[in-house]
Amino acid sequence: xxxxxxxxxxxxxxxxxxxxxxxxxxxxxxLPVTIFAIYKFGMxxxxxxxxxxxxxxxAEYIYYxxxxxxxxxxxxxxxxxxxxxxxxxxxxxxxxxxxxxxxxPWFVVMIGAVFGIVFGKLIFGGLGQxxxxxxxxGRVFIxxxxxxxxxxxxxVDAISGATPLGIINDNIFSLxxxxxxxxxxxxxxMVIPGSIGEPSVILILIGAVYLAYRTSFEVRxxxxxxxxxxxxxxxxxxxxxxxxxxxxxxxxSGGLLFGAVFMATDPITSPITMPGxxxxxxxxxxxxxxxxxFGAYPEGVMFAxxxxxxxxxxFDYYKWTNSKITRRQIIIFSVVILISIAVTLVxxxxx
Numbered sequence: 250x251x252x253x254x255x256x257x258x259x260x261x262x263x264x265x266x267x268x269x270x271x272x273x274x275x276x277x278x279x280l281p282v283t284i285f286a287i288y289k290f291g292m293x294x295x296x297x298x299x300x301x302x303x304x305x306x307x308a309e310y311i312y313y314x315x316x317x318x319x320x321x322x323x324x325x326x327x328x329x330x331x332x333x334x335x336x337x338x339x340x341x342x343x344x345x346x347x348x349x350x351x352x353x354p355w356f357v358v359m360i361g362a363v364f365g366i367v368f369g370k371l372i373f374g375g376l377g378q379x380x381x382x383x384x385x386x387g388r389v390f391i392x393x394x395x396x397x398x399x400x401x402x403x404x405v406d407a408i409s410g411a412t413p414l415g416i417i418n419d420n421i422f423s424l425x426x427x428x429x430x431x432x433x434x435x436x437x438x439m440v441i442p443g444s445i446g447e448p449s450v451i452l453i454l455i456g457a458v459y460l461a462y463r464t465s466f467e468v469r470x471x472x473x474x475x476x477x478x479x480x481x482x483x484x485x486x487x488x489x490x491x492x493x494x495x496x497x498x499x500x501x502s503g504g505l506l507f508g509a510v511f512m513a514t515d516p517i518t519s520p521i522t523m524p525g526x527x528x529x530x531x532x533x534x535x536x537x538x539x540x541x542x543f544g545a546y547p548e549g550v551m552f553a554x555x556x557x558x559x560x561x562x563x564f565d566y567y568k569w570t571n572s573k574i575t576r577r578q579i580i581i582f583s584v585v586i587l588i589s590i591a592v593t594l595v596x597x598x599x600x
Contacts, residue, residue, distance in 0.1 A: 271465045271466075274463045275340050275344075275466075276336055278460050278465075278511070279340075279511065282347060282449065282456060285446075286446050289438075289439075289445070289448075290351040290445050293351045294346075294445045297346045297353060297358050298343065300355050300358045301342045301346035302339055302342035303342075304358070304359045304363055304366075305342040305363070305365070305366040305383075308367055309338050309371060312367060337376050338366065341383045345362055346358070346445070347444065347445055347447070348384065348385075348388050348446060348447060348508075349361075350443065350444055350445070351445050353391075357391050358391075360391060360394075360395070361390055361395075364386070364387055364391075365383040365388070365390065368381075369382065369384075369385075376517070377517055378517075380559065380561075381518060381559075382554055382558060384512060385555050389552060389555055421541070421600065432494060432497055432498070435450060435501040435502060436450045436451055437450075438452070444504060446507060447506075450501050450506055454506070466510070467519065470509070470513050470530040470533075471509035471510050471513065471514060472530065473526070473528075473531050473533075474508075474509040474513055474533045474534045474537075475506070475509050475534070476530075476534070477530065477534025477538070477589075478499055478500060478534045478537060478538050480534075480590070481534070482495060484590045484593060484594060485593060485597055488597065489597065499541070503547070504550045504551070508553075509533075509550075512554055513533055518561060519561060520565050521565050522571065523572060524564075524572075524574045525564035529557060529564055531585075532557050533554065536549060536552070536553035536556060537549040537550055537553040538593070539593075539596075542593070542596065542597065542600060
């Protein structure tokens with residue numbers, strides 16, 4: 250008989266649900282994106298993926314050996330704390346690799362992978378105790394520290410090598426970029442430059458459907474995340490008299506879909522309660538859109554995820570959180586949505 254576990258909501262859990270199953274499912278869901286990345290970017294993608302995964306695995310293994318040594322334990326080749334066996338490190342390494350540009354040097358990939366796994370996971374106590382998403386932390390670290398190395402392989406034509414979001418960075422309310430990359434191109438990802446795992450919308454959606462079928466991710470978070478970006482983009486499009494393509498462009502471009510499906514849904518660094526997950530996804534959407542429109546970076550997904558990781562415990566704080574959305578919460582949330590739209594529209598006048 251299924252066992253009822255009396256912990257934080259939801260109270261009834263699937264007996265067979267465990268870390269290994271969830272991480273394996275995420276890895277399987279990433280396979281179409283990974284195969285496409287290798288097909289499109291060739292050996293550059295293979296190098297990034299291998300260096301990323303091996304670096305994270307090696308860093309974790311060495312870290313736990315050092316911890317055991319400090320605890321005066323004997324050297325054990327098969328360390329009990331090593332998470333190779335539950336796919337968590339492999340999954341983090343693969344996600345980190347797929348959000349990197351194809352021209353990223355191997356040593357930059359390695360530095361970001363080690364930094365992400367050590368300072369995003371291990372120093373907090375390991376799996377289940379980390380605050381930050383290791384892949385996002387590693388990506389942001391190398392963007393800030395090695396920005397000059399984080400260039401896309403543009404070849405001779407600089408415009409065709411720039412990402413769609415990068416092209417409109419100087420004129421964020423223009424749809425001229427669609428003359429270079431159509432919505433169909435954004436959906437298939439065949440001619441879209443950028444991070445090796447982010448261009449193809451259709452393959453990311455296939456992975457999302459698989460995870461939803463396997464109930465291995467929280468569907469409310471990506472729906473709230475993508476819905477918020479679409480809502481704010483719609484408000485701007487109407488206010489500026491831009492076509493509906495502007496909304497689809499924001500949803501399909503950059504790492505939004507990839508981040509919403511494979512990173513924001515990380516069960517360790519996202520809220521537990523159903524209302525908290527909706528608020529979390531909404532806050533991610535607002536931050537991402539604000540960074541894209543008002544910030545210095547054309548993309549805001551990784552920064553938004555890391556910032557909101559710090560506030561996850563606030564969404565689950567027992568004094569103002571429960572497992573169901575009340576009428577009072579609906580009213581407050583509706584007011585917050587209206588304020589966010591108003592702030593967006595006021596801000597675009599000064600851009």
